[in-house]
Every structure is written in structure tokens, then in C-alpha cells.
Amino acid sequence: xxxxxxxxxxxxxxxxxxxxxxTHPERExxxxxxxxxxxEEGLLDIDGITEYKPDIASIEDVERVHxxxxxxxxxxxxxxxxxxxxxxxxxxxxxxxxxxxxFALVRPPGHHARRIVHGARGFCxxxxxxxxxxxxxxxxxxxxxxxxxTDCHHGDGTQDIYWHxxxxxFISIHQDxxxxxxxxxxPSELGGPNAVGYTLNVPLPPRTSDKGFxxxxxxxxxxxxxxxQPDLIINSAGQDNHxxxxxxxxxxxxxxxxxxxxxxxxxxxxxxGGYSIEDALPYVNTGIILAMAGLDYSMxxxxxxxxxxxxxxxxxxxxxxxxxxxxxxxxxxxxxxxKELIKDKKYVKQDRYVxxxxxxxxxxxxxxxxxxxxxxxxxxxESRSDRGYxxxxxxxxxxxxxxxxxxxxxxxxxxxxxxxxxxxxxxKKNDVFYNxxx
Amino acid sequence: xxxxxxxxxxxxDAVLLSEGRIKKTIKxxxxxxxxxxxIKKPLDEIMExxxxxxxxxIVLSTTISTNAIVEGKTEEVGMVLECGPGMNPQFFKxxxxxxxVSGYIDHRGREAFPLNSEEIRQAKETFKKKGLKNLGVxxxxxxxxxxxxxxxxxxxxxxxxxxxxxHTLSGMLNFSRRVYSTYLNSAVYSHFARFKNSVEAYxxxxxxxxxxxxxxxxxxxxSLESSSKFPVETILSGPSASIIGALALNHVxxxxxxxxxxxxxxxxxxxxxxVPLFEPxxxxxxxxxxxxxxxxxxxIGIGGDSYVRYENGEIKIGPExxxxxxxxxxxxxxxxxxxxSAGKIDTGLKSKAEEGIKLIAEQMGVSFEEAVKAxxxxxxxxxxxYVRKLIREINNKPVYTINELLYGKKIQPQKxxxxxxxxxxxxxxxxxxxxxxxxxxxxxxxxxxxxAARSRTTTDLTLLADTALGILTIGEEGIKQKIPKRFDxxxxxxxLMDALKQKALKLGADERDxxxxxVEEQSFxxxxxxxxxxxxIRLKAQIRPVIxxx
Numbered sequence: 001x002x003x004x005x006x007x008x009x010x011x012x013x014x015x016x017x018x019x020x021x022x023t024h025p026e027r028e029x030x031x032x033x034x035x036x037x038x039x040e041e042g043l044l045d046i047d048g049i050t051e052y053k054p055d056i057a058s059i060e061d062v063e064r065v066h067x068x069x070x071x072x073x074x075x076x077x078x079x080x081x082x083x084x085x086x087x088x089x090x091x092x093x094x095x096x097x098x099x100x101x102x103f104a105l106v107r108p109p110g111h112h113a114r115r116i117v118h119g120a121r122g123f124c125x126x127x128x129x130x131x132x133x134x135x136x137x138x139x140x141x142x143x144x145x146x147x148x149x150t151d152c153h154h155g156d157g158t159q160d161i162y163w164h165x166x167x168x169x170f171i172s173i174h175q176d177x178x179x180x181x182x183x184x185x186x187p188s189e190l191g192g193p194n195a196v197g198y199t200l201n202v203p204l205p206p207r208t209s210d211k212g213f214x215x216x217x218x219x220x221x222x223x224x225x226x227x228x229q230p231d232l233i234i235n236s237a238g239q240d241n242h243x244x245x246x247x248x249x250x251x252x253x254x255x256x257x258x259x260x261x262x263x264x265x266x267x268x269x270x271x272x273g274g275y276s277i278e279d280a281l282p283y284v285n286t287g288i289i290l291a292m293a294g295l296d297y298s299m300x301x302x303x304x305x306x307x308x309x310x311x312x313x314x315x316x317x318x319x320x321x322x323x324x325x326x327x328x329x330x331x332x333x334x335x336x337x338x339k340e341l342i343k344d345k346k347y348v349k350q351d352r353y354v355x356x357x358x359x360x361x362x363x364x365x366x367x368x369x370x371x372x373x374x375x376x377x378x379x380x381x382e383s384r385s386d387r388g389y390x391x392x393x394x395x396x397x398x399x400x401x402x403x404x405x406x407x408x409x410x411x412x413x414x415x416x417x418x419x420x421x422x423x424x425x426x427x428k429k430n431d432v433f434y435n436x437x438x
Numbered sequence: 439x440x441x442x443x444x445x446x447x448x449x450x451d452a453v454l455l456s457e458g459r460i461k462k463t464i465k466x467x468x469x470x471x472x473x474x475x476x477i478k479k480p481l482d483e484i485m486e487x488x489x490x491x492x493x494x495x496i497v498l499s500t501t502i503s504t505n506a507i508v509e510g511k512t513e514e515v516g517m518v519l520e521c522g523p524g525m526n527p528q529f530f531k532x533x534x535x536x537x538x539v540s541g542y543i544d545h546r547g548r549e550a551f552p553l554n555s556e557e558i559r560q561a562k563e564t565f566k567k568k569g570l571k572n573l574g575v576x577x578x579x580x581x582x583x584x585x586x587x588x589x590x591x592x593x594x595x596x597x598x599x600x601x602x603x604x605h606t607l608s609g610m611l612n613f614s615r616r617v618y619s620t621y622l623n624s625a626v627y628s629h630f631a632r633f634k635n636s637v638e639a640y641x642x643x644x645x646x647x648x649x650x651x652x653x654x655x656x657x658x659x660x661s662l663e664s665s666s667k668f669p670v671e672t673i674l675s676g677p678s679a680s681i682i683g684a685l686a687l688n689h690v691x692x693x694x695x696x697x698x699x700x701x702x703x704x705x706x707x708x709x710x711x712x713v714p715l716f717e718p719x720x721x722x723x724x725x726x727x728x729x730x731x732x733x734x735x736x737x738i739g740i741g742g743d744s745y746v747r748y749e750n751g752e753i754k755i756g757p758e759x760x761x762x763x764x765x766x767x768x769x770x771x772x773x774x775x776x777x778x779s780a781g782k783i784d785t786g787l788k789s790k791a792e793e794g795i796k797l798i799a800e801q802m803g804v805s806f807e808e809a810v811k812a813x814x815x816x817x818x819x820x821x822x823x824y825v826r827k828l829i830r831e832i833n834n835k836p837v838y839t840i841n842e843l844l845y846g847k848k849i850q851p852q853k854x855x856x857x858x859x860x861x862x863x864x865x866x867x868x869x870x871x872x873x874x875x876x877x878x879x880x881x882x883x884x885x886x887x888x889x890a891a892r893s894r895t896t897t898d899l900t901l902l903a904d905t906a907l908g909i910l911t912i913g914e915e916g917i918k919q920k921i922p923k924r925f926d927x928x929x930x931x932x933x934l935m936d937a938l939k940q941k942a943l944k945l946g947a948d949e950r951d952x953x954x955x956x957v958e959e960q961s962f963x964x965x966x967x968x969x970x971x972x973x974x975i976r977l978k979a980q981i982r983p984v985i986x987x988x
Binding site: 001002011012013014015016017018022023027028029032033035036037039040041042043045051052053054056078079082246278282283286290295296298299300301302303304 | 522523524525526527529542544545546550551578579610611612613614615719725726727834835836837838839840841843844960962963964965967968969970974
């Protein structure tokens with residue numbers, strides 16, 4: 001019998017009774033063929049690979065990360081709590097030392113869900129990785145976390161949640177935002193005033209193949225991770241870079257995905273997107289599981305794959321090389337860039353418009369963040385949606401310094417007196433969540 | 439009249455049922471040198487003075503295949519494996535003489551890469567040269583499309599050899615288990631065939647015309663004829679014989695457990711609404727995980743002969759067995775000695791048992807009575823803790839729908855049926871610990887043989903209908919037929935139920951016993967772009983072991 005080199009935990013939750021709509025890509029049978037492949041390969045019989053049942057995330061677990069408008073319950077379904085709970089079960093198994101690696105093969109995904117949640121965007125309601133990470137931070141006291149988002153779409157939700165947090169390194173590798181949803185994730189997006197350089201975006205040109213992705217891992221991601229020294233590495237493992245994916249334009253293969261996970265060596269992987277449910281997911285997931293378990297994945301390939309079919313152009317090679325150099329340079333000079341950026345500003349203001357494509361909601365947002373040398377800085381967010389909601393959220397960071405903390409409480413009191421809009425206080429320092437609706 | 443016989447490692451038990459009641463029971467010692475003799479002797483004895491013509495059927499639960507595997511007395515096997523892309527299959531190498539061939543069937547049962555007949559012919563030559571006559575062919579996803587395995591079979595099969603096709607053993611996905619199951623079936627084939635011939639010759643000599651059945655690990659039977667084609671099905675039938683027997687002796691309709699307390703181990707089976715649970719994928723033998731259906735049963739290393747000692751300030755019982763009980767002339771203290779000293783068992787030399795207890799009481803620095811009590815308590819808590827852990831594990835097994843995760847059934851045992859040597863002595867102690875009634879049924883000492891006698895034919899089939907491809911397959915039966923676009927679940931039910939009945943009758947089922955049921959049903963849309971182009975229907979149906987009180 002085969003024995004895995006790494007003890008590996010697997011949460012497999014295909015949610016066969018849940019879909020956004022009957023023909024939506026995020027529908028019941030998305031993981032059906034993957035489960036067939038995993039079962040047929042006998043992966044769950046391998047000594048050292050253990051299947052775990054997902055937990056069910058609590059409302060508090062969600063409120064630790066998100067401000068849901070008007071509340072958590074009305075913005076989600078059970079499926080979202082189970083999907084996040086699947087990630088949490090993986091995190092728990094890893095932190096307790098029961099496994100060396102864990103992979104949450106769950107749906108629905110989460111990396112487009114931002115701090116403020118008015119509804120679903122990019123098929124995501126809540127950010128399942130962030131809900132897991134914050135739960136693990138609270139439960140096990142871990143501090144530094146790195147998220148490497150290998151979904152084909154920019155992980156804009158995760159970026160937004162950790163924009164100000166220098167203890168969470170976020171690197172997103174994705175198809176160039178000029179050619180794909182959500183249209184963001186450019187090299188200039190480097191993080192907020194208190195966390196410059198801790199967000200890195202690697203937009204790749206359409207038709208990038210295995211070579212390009214692996215180059216980024218070897219020449220940018222791994223060197224940065226080595227310097228950052230995280231307590232935990234998470235792969236937001238979207239599988240839509242695959243050459244057969246119906247809604248993207250990349251040329252990544254199952255073998256490439258396996259190799260990427262071997263080289264990146266994440267502690268935990270969480271499934272994100274990936275909608276080539278018959279031609280990609282069964283092979284990609286087999287590859288990832290084998291690679292994470294430390295087993296031979298050299299024979300994993302799609303039946304129709306030949307490397308010649310997916311050679312990337314020379315210009316792409318060179319473009320990616322320059323991009324990695326550019327970003328590594330930014331990472332190295334992050335303190336200088338920060339100084340230039342904030343000059344002598346006390347607060348930094350950011351206005352944005354957010355569209356919830358899945359639910360068709362528009363939101364206008366103004367975020368004001370206190371420039372702070374000691375913590376991630378207090379943020380106050382004003383948000384209005386075209387559904388008539390007008391909310392203010394006061395967000396006190398986990399590592400808040402006394403000044404930011406006091407100011408946060410004062411702001412909350414002030415906003416409460418101000419009028420009849422909804423006011424939220426997300427006090428991450430004390431892990432409590434208030435709103436004026438009781 | 440029906441005869442049931444169960445051959446275990448130590449004893450062979452036989453019962454004779456007349457109009458559903460136990461008329462005679464026989465216990466004899468297993469002859470490991472001559473397995474067939476072990477069966478013949480008790481059969482001779484139990485039929486003595488009976489009119490052979492009145493015997494309706496004979497059901498045998500044997501360790502013939504199990505022993506051959508465990509003792510390594512199986513035939514060398516030649517295997518042809520069509521693995522396609524995926525896991526590196528080199529780890530199968532030590533198992534048998536393996537030829538890896540090209541070709542691939544994908545997860546929907548489509549041919550992704552054709553088979554190369556020349557490679558199969560070469561494999562045949564290789565096997566011939568090596569004198570291998572027990573062969574097996576297995577392809578990845580062959581249960582989704584058995585065509586490649588069938589072609590391989592046709593090329594390999596001749597008058598002199600045996601060829602097992604993977605898809606005929608089970609409809610479940612799991613290539614690695616399919617390989618092991620196929621290997622085992624071919625490996626024990628000749629062994630079992632010799633046994634079958636002996637049984638048939640014996641029946642002929644005795645003038646027995648009644649059909650013979652063989653018990654399977656799932657608690658059901660196969661006709662002797664069919665079992666010779668699928669001898670792997672007959673492995674590990676012992677625990678199932680006891681489970682079926684215990685249930686037939688004492689009807690349970692709630693959640694519950696069955697405890698079979700033996701010499702060195704206690705076997706635990708779990709009931710959901712009175713129905714014994716199956717192993718989710720299949721049973722494991724000699725480190726090989728198979729697709730052979732079996733009743734769920736777990737062993738804990740504690741039984742009547744378990745060695746009892748005082749170590750590091752606590753009582754230890756088992757899993758080691760050092761010999762028989764002191765009351766029966768042994769050298770080392772056992773659980774049975776404690777039960778005898780407690781007055782719960784009334785056999786053996788009580789004084790000898792008490793000697794042992796006195797010694798341990800001294801070590802513990804407690805009185806004789808306290809020592810007996812402590813040992814009994816330790817035994818019952820050890821079993822109880824294990825039962826609770828097992829139930830927790832079962833209730834924690836992964837599920838794949840939101841509905842099941844939130845509202846799925848949780849097993850909550852309400853009753854235990856206890857059998858095996860120390861059953862009576864242990865029942866009260868266990869009842870205290872478990873907190874629900876523990877029943878020791880009458881005739882519990884021959885529950886296994888009674889279970890064999892009362893068992894009936896079981897079988898199962900898996901159907902996959904893919905209306906986008908226009909194909910329906912029933913893997914185990916090698917059925918592959920065209921279906922129209924509008925094919926629906928109701929039609930699928932009908933086809934599967936008919937096929938299941940046919941199969942059961944072929945395996946020797948009694949028409950009156952057939953109670954087929956659908957146990958799994960899934961239906962998904964196949965979407966291309968944003969349009970539904972078809973449906974995938976997956977059904978699993980079974981005839982499960984039916985246990986009703988007479």
C-alpha cells in the first residue's frame with residue numbers, strides 16, 4: 001500500500017444540493033467529476049491521507065472579517081458557512097499537528113468578497129480564506145500569514161481585507177485585469193499606507209503557460225516568502241488558469257498546477273474558482289493532492305494534453321521576467337515607497353465604486369485610514385448601496401495601538417449620535433462586533 | 439430443514455433448523471491441515487438420523503479463501519493493467535506479474551485513448567511462457583465503460599486459464615481497490631475450485647440434492663456455483679455470520695450495536711434502525727483494501743482469554759493472549775478467571791482462577807473482592823470507550839450535501855445484542871457502562887452458524903445513465919446500451935430493478951426473498967456553455983441481507 005510522505009488532510013465538500021442558478025458555472029455538479037477522479041484514483045485509501053468533515057463557521061467567525069449589510073444572516077446561505085467551515089477544519093487539523101498539509105476542496109468560493117459585503121460578487125459572498133485565517137489567529141495566536149492567490153482572477157476581495165495589514169502578505173497571480181474580471185490587480189497596487197509592499201500583484205498576459213507561472217513562483221513568490229517568514233502559507237487555489245477553462249484565457253496545465261504546489265509548498269490550499277469541471281478539475285485536483293501529499297505526480301495529465309500545444313511566446317517570457325524584477329524591487333524598497341506615499345499625511349482617503357456582479361448591486365464607498373507607524377491603523381468606511389443602505393463601519397485593527405483604539409471608540413460614539421444610519425464597530429483587538437441596531 | 443455451518447479459526451459450528459427452529463447444534467474443532475474434513479465431520483454428525491430428502495438448503499461460511507490469502511497459499515497471478523494518466527502505478531508491481539498497457543477511459547466512460555491489442559497479445563505470450571494461468575484485467579474507470587476490459591478478456595481467455603475482469607466485481611469507483619480485488623479473485627480461484635469439487639463430490643456421495651450456498655462478508659449468500667466464479671466474495675464471512683445470527687436471534691429495530699466477545703477479541707457491529715452498516719468501500723484483507731462488500735465490523739483486542747496484569751499502577755487487559763484461563767489449566771490470569779471468581783461463569787476450576795486473583799490483589803494492595811470488581815470494571819469500560827469512539831467516528835464521517843451535513847442521521851444506540859463465550863457474564867457489566875439494555879439471546883453460542891442458516895442471497899448493482907452521451911451502463915453486468923435523450927430517472931429505476939432481480943436469481947436467490955431497494959440516487963444536469971445538454975443519472979440498488987425473526 002502507498003504511504004504519503006506528508007500527512008495530509010482533505011476536506012471535500014461538493015455541496016451537491018446548492019447552486020447559484022441551474023446553469024450558472026457555480027452549480028451542483030461542479031465537483032462531481034473531481035470526486036469521481038479522486039475516488040477512482042483511490043487517493044483517500046492512501047496511508048496518510050485523511051478526509052475531514054467540514055465545520056460550520058459561526059456568525060461571529062464571519063463578523064471577525066466582514067461587515068455584512070444589513071447583517072450576516074441575510075447575506076449568506078448555509079452553503080457559505082460550510083464552505084468557510086471546510087477551510088477552518090483544514091486549518092484546525094494543521095494547527096493541531098494532525099496533518100502536515102491540508103486542502104479544502106469546497107464551494108462556493110470566496111476571494112472576491114471584500115470587507116464590506118452588500119451581496120455576492122464574482123460568485124463569492126464571504127471570504128473563506130480570511131474567515132479561516134482570522135479564526136486561526138484567534139484560536140492559536142499565529143501572527144504572520146502569507147496568501148498566494150493562484151486563481152486566474154485577481155483576488156480583489158482578499159486584497160481589500162488585508163490592504164492595511166502588514167502581518168498578512170498577499171500575492172495574487174492572475175490574468176491581466178485589462179482582459180478579465182474584476183479588472184484590477186495591477187503592479188501599482190501595493191497595499192495601504194500602513195502596509196506598503198505587503199500586497200503584490202502579478203498580472204500575467206493571456207496564454208501564459210506552465211513555464212510562466214513557475215517562473216513567478218521561483219523568481220518572485222518564493223524569494224519574498226523566504227524574507228517574510230510567515231507562520232502559515234495559504235494557496236488560494238483557483239483552477240481557472242487551465243487551458244480548458246471556459247471563462248478565462250490562460251494555458252496552465254494539471255501538471256503545472258501540481259508542480260506549482262510542489263514548489264510553493266503551501267501549508268493549506270483552499271479551492272477558489274475553476275469552471276472547466278470535466279476537462280480540468282478532475283486532473284488538476286488529483287495533481288494538487290498528490291503534490292501536497294509528497295507523492296509522485298509525474299504521470300498526472302489531461303488525456304488531450306501535449307506540451308507543444310501550449311508553448312508561450314518569447315515575448316511573454318521576457319515580459320514576466322521584467323515584471324518579477326519590477327515587483328521584487330518594490331518589495332525590497334517598500335519602506336522608502338511608504339515614506340514617499342504618506343509624506344506628512346495623517347489620514348489617507350480612498351473613494352471607490354464596487355459592483356456586485358452576481359447580485360447586481362452597486363456600492364459607493366469612502367474609506368479613511370489613519371496613518372500609523374505602530375499598527376495597521378484605524379479605518380472608517382462610509383458605504384451606500386443602490387438598495388438604500390447607508391452604513392458607517394469603524395474598524396479597529398487586530399494589532400491596534402492605544403491611540404488608534406481610543407480614536408476608534410470615540411469615532412463610533414460620535415457616529416452613533418450623528419443620526420439614523422446604520423453604524424458598525426468591528427473591534428478586532430477585542431474580537432467583538434457591535435451595531436447600533438442591537 | 440436448513441443446515442448452517444460456520445468455520446472459524448478454532449471451532450466449526452453447525453446448526454440444523456427445522457421449521458425455523460434450532461433442532462440440533464454441533465461444535466467441533468477446526469482441522470487446519472484439512473479444511474474440507476473440518477466441514478465434513480460436523481455435517482455428517484448433524485445429518486445423522488435425519489432424512490436427507492428433507493434438507494432444503496445448506497449454507498457454508500468458510501475460511502477457505504481467507505486462509506489461503508492470509509497464509510500466502512494463493513496462486514501466482516498475471517495482471518494486465520490499463521492505468522492511463524494519474525497516479526504512478528508502479529506501486530502495484532510487487533503484487534503480481536503485471537503488464538501495463540496503453541489505453542484510457544475517462545471519468546464519463548468515454549474512450550480517451552484506444553487499447554492496443556498487440557500489447558495484450560504480447561502479455562498473453564509472457565504469461566504463457568511463465569506458466570501463469572490465473573489472470574486478471576483491470577482498467578481505470580472500467581465500471582463506466584467495460585469495453586476495454588472485455589476486449590482484453592477476449593484476447594487472453596483460453597481453455598486453460600481463468601481471467602477475472604475488474605468491472606464484474608463491483609460497480610464502485612476505485613481503481614486501486616479494483617486491482618486488489620481482481621488480483622485476489624484470481625489468486626484464490628483454484629483453491630476455491632478444489633473446495634467446491636470436494637463439496638460437490640461429498641453431496642453426491644451422501645445423496646444430498648439440496649442446493650449449497652456460501653456465505654459472503656456482506657451477510658448474504660451466493661450459490662456454490664456462482665461463488666466459484668467470485669471466490670473473493672467469500673472472504674471474511676465469519677463476522678457477518680455472527681452479526682446476522684445475533685440479529686436473527688434477537689430482533690432489533692432501533693439503532694444499536696452487536697458485540698461478539700471471543701477469546702482474544704471483541705467484534706463490534708453497528709445497527710442503524712436495526713440494519714447493520716456496511717463498510718463504506720469494501721473490506722480489507724492482509725493490508726489490501728478491496729471492493730468486496732462487507733458488514734462493518736471493528737475489533738478490539740479484549741476477550742475471555744486476554745491476559746490480565748497490573749502494570750504501572752493500573753490493570754491491563756489484553757490485547758495479548760498468553761494461554762488459556764487458569765481455571766482451565768493455563769499459567770496466566772485471564773478475564774475469564776476474573777469472571778469465574780466473580781461467580782458470573784460456572785465452569786472450570788474456580789480455585790485455580792482464585793489463585794490468580796489473589797496474586798494480583800496483593801500487587802494492587804486491595805482485597806480479593808475489590809480486585810475482581812476492578813478487573814471486571816476495566817473490561818467493560820475498555821469495551822464501552824471503544825464503542826463510543828466508534829459511534830463518534832461513524833457520526834463524523836464526511837457527507838457531501840448541505841442537507842446531510844445539517845440534518846443527516848446520527849446513530850444513537852438504544853440496544854446491544856451480545857454473543858460469544860463470555861456474553862452472559864459480561865452483559866450486566868456492560869449494561870451498567872453503556873447505559874442501554876444488553877441482551878444475550880438464547881442459542882447465542884451458535885449465533886454464527888444460525889446466521890449462516892438464516893442468510894439469504896444478497897447483491898447490488900450500479901447504474902449510470904448519461905443522456906448527453908446517450909449511453910446507459912451497468913458496470914458489474916457489463917451492460918452498455920443506447921438510451922434516448924428523454925430518458926428519465928423512472929425508466930432508470932425500472933431497468934436497474936429488473937437487472938438486479940435477474941442477477942439475484944442467477945446467484946441462487948429465492949424469488950420470494952427478493953426485496954430490491956434503491957440506496958443511492960443522484961441526478962445532475964450536463965451543461966455546455968449556458969445550456970443544459972443532458973442529464974447524468976446515477977443509481978445504486980441492492981438486495982440487502984434481510985433479517986426477520988421467525
